[in-house]
Amino acid sequence: MIELEHGYEFDPTYGYDLDGLLAVEPPAEPPGYVEFWSARYAKALAVDPAPELSPCDFTRVGMRVSEVRYRSTDDFTIHGWLLEPEDGDARPGGFVVGHGYGGIDRPDFELPCAGAVYFVPCPRGLARSACPPI
Numbered sequence: 001m002i003e004l005e006h007g008y009e010f011d012p013t014y015g016y017d018l019d020g021l022l023a024v025e026p027p028a029e030p031p032g033y034v035e036f037w038s039a040r041y042a043k044a045l046a047v048d049p050a051p052e053l054s055p056c057d058f059t060r061v062g063m064r065v066s067e068v069r070y071r072s073t074d075d076f077t078i079h080g081w082l083l084e085p086e087d088g089d090a091r092p093g094g095f096v097v098g099h100g101y102g103g104i105d106r107p108d109f110e111l112p113c114a115g116a117v118y119f120v121p122c123p124r125g126l127a128r129s130a131c132p133p134i
Contacts, residue, residue, distance in 0.1 A: 043073050053082060060109045062086050072124060079128035080121035081107040091115040103127030 006012055016024075049070040056065045060083065068082045084090060094117035097108065104127050107120045125134030 040073075047071055047073055056081060058106055062114075063109075063111075065107065068119070068121075076124050076131070077129070078121055078124060080119065083107060083111070083118040083120070085115050085117070089115065090117045094119065096121070098123075099127075101126070103130075 004013060049072070051068060051070040053066040053068055056067045058065045058081070062085065064084045064086050066082045066084075067079070069077055069079050072078045091113070095113070097118055097120045099120075099122075104120070104122060107118070111118060122129040125131065
């Protein structure tokens, strides 16, 4: 058992040390898993996302913050933000920043790597990409 200092009312290790965690075997692959995700991937590749950037009210020193929208599968519009170094000198690579259920109403400005580009999409049905019946 790992002794861990934390402020949670539960054991965040769930009783696992590293060796115990690494010994956990994943469940069997559900029937049709590969076929389902392969079809989704092919469908996504067939979409021209036609991204659009527009000015944003949010600001962060040293970053250009833009609102972004693009087309996804089933003609669904996804909204989010793009954060780029203000001087235009982005380092190679970048980050796609996800969020959990409950949505997000602004990009997180606690960024780990200066000079990087951050893409913060709001997945379909959540926050800025909310749309009935999702």
